[in-house]
Amino acid sequence: MAVFTPVSLEDVTQWITQFPLGQALELKGISSGIENSNFFLTTERDGEQHQYVLTIFENLSFEQLPFYLNLMRHLAERGVAVPAPIANDKGELIVALHGKPAAIVTKLEGQSQMSPQPVHCAAVGAMLAKMHLAGQDYALKQPNLRGLAWWHETTPEVLPFIPEDKAHLLKAEVHFQDAFAACDVHKQLQVGPVHADLFRNNVMFDGERLTGFFDFYFAGCDTWLFDVAVTVNDWCIDLDTGVLDVARVRALVDAYHAVRPFTAAEKTAWQPMLRAGALRFWLSRLYDFYRPREAEMLTPHDPGHFERILRERIATPAPELF
Numbered sequence: 001m002a003v004f005t006p007v008s009l010e011d012v013t014q015w016i017t018q019f020p021l022g023q024a025l026e027l028k029g030i031s032s033g034i035e036n037s038n039f040f041l042t043t044e045r046d047g048e049q050h051q052y053v054l055t056i057f058e059n060l061s062f063e064q065l066p067f068y069l070n071l072m073r074h075l076a077e078r079g080v081a082v083p084a085p086i087a088n089d090k091g092e093l094i095v096a097l098h099g100k101p102a103a104i105v106t107k108l109e110g111q112s113q114m115s116p117q118p119v120h121c122a123a124v125g126a127m128l129a130k131m132h133l134a135g136q137d138y139a140l141k142q143p144n145l146r147g148l149a150w151w152h153e154t155t156p157e158v159l160p161f162i163p164e165d166k167a168h169l170l171k172a173e174v175h176f177q178d179a180f181a182a183c184d185v186h187k188q189l190q191v192g193p194v195h196a197d198l199f200r201n202n203v204m205f206d207g208e209r210l211t212g213f214f215d216f217y218f219a220g221c222d223t224w225l226f227d228v229a230v231t232v233n234d235w236c237i238d239l240d241t242g243v244l245d246v247a248r249v250r251a252l253v254d255a256y257h258a259v260r261p262f263t264a265a266e267k268t269a270w271q272p273m274l275r276a277g278a279l280r281f282w283l284s285r286l287y288d289f290y291r292p293r294e295a296e297m298l299t300p301h302d303p304g305h306f307e308r309i310l311r312e313r314i315a316t317p318a319p320e321l322f
């Protein structure tokens with residue numbers, strides 16, 4: 001159960017009067033999720049019921065949160081399907097509840113699509129391109145906090161725990177990614193706010209209709225291509241082997257390309273970027289596995305999954321971007 005900070009309907013009844021949402025009717029803890037305490041909140045305004053999600057942030061601070069919440073608002077205002085944060089009567093998106101930062105966002109309809117078909121991948125690709133374009137004029141800047149600098153910090157922390165063959169692969173890949181990040185092609189890649197964690201469980205679908213991207217709390221400024229690589233490495237693979245499914249890759253990248261055409265530099269950088277996307281999650285899963293924080297101990301993710309994906313991306317070229 002991922003409610004780390006219990007909140008009752010009574011707690012919310014008074015607190016919610018600062019938002020233009022009417023009266024709180026129901027509050028239900030959400031059991032999935034491992035980072036924050038999340039609740040479905042039903043309110044009544046002018047005789048109509050409305051649904052929201054209330055999140056209490058367990059790890060992110062008042063100083064860190066504006067980048068994420070304002071990004072969601074910026075994207076929602078530009079027609080990207082993301083939860084829209086609700087401001088209180090002072091215009092604030094982040095408001096203390098039980099001494100922790102909290103926010104209310106609109107509830108997306110539908111469910112996660114955990115067995116995606118090409119049609120779902122195409123919807124994800126098109127919305128991702130739309131999101132990248134809409135984020136271009138976002139004023140706040142924050143680097144991807146799980147980028148190259150973090151890989152350098154984290155690698156020595158996990159090396160003592162892993163066997164020789166994995167240690168060798170990890171060191172070699174970080175070295176390879178250093179060289180890639182320093183090359184001319186990398187410098188030509190388009191950069192902007194990226195989701196950076198757009199897995200199947202962070203997108204909602206109502207049938208074949210994509211209703212929204214959520215969980216923006218790993219977002220940061222990085223190459224758009226990194227975002228595409230992370231997304232393809234989850235949406236377009238056979239989960240047992242990590243092998244790419246060509247039909248799903250084509251559907252996702254073609255739909256992206258139709259909204260925001262890939263550049264020649266992106267085409268050149270595609271194979272190493274898929275490796276970067278795999279390394280990022282292999283490393284974070286190794287770190288969480290061997291150096292767990294309290295919350296992550298609830299559902300440790302398997303690092304071996306992304307080790308397989310990385311080995312597979314090194315061994316087998318992915319379909320070209322275009």
Ligand SMILES: Nc1ncnc2c1ncn2[C@@H]1O[C@H](COP(=O)(O)OP(=O)(O)OP(=O)(O)O)[C@@H](O)[C@H]1O
Binds near residue numbers: 053083107215
């Ligand atoms: N805006 C939203 N609309 C509808 N459902 C939502 C929304 N935000 C969160 N949820 C639901 O709450 C669940 C948990 O949210 P989320 O995945 O963001 O949890 P978390 O603990 O913050 O992050 P993590 O994915 O890292 O575990 C989601 O799986 C989804 O079912």
Ligand SMILES: N[C@@H](CCO)C(=O)O
Binds near residue numbers: 197199281284
């Ligand atoms: N998507 C991440 C978890 C953090 O949201 C993973 O699968 O490792």
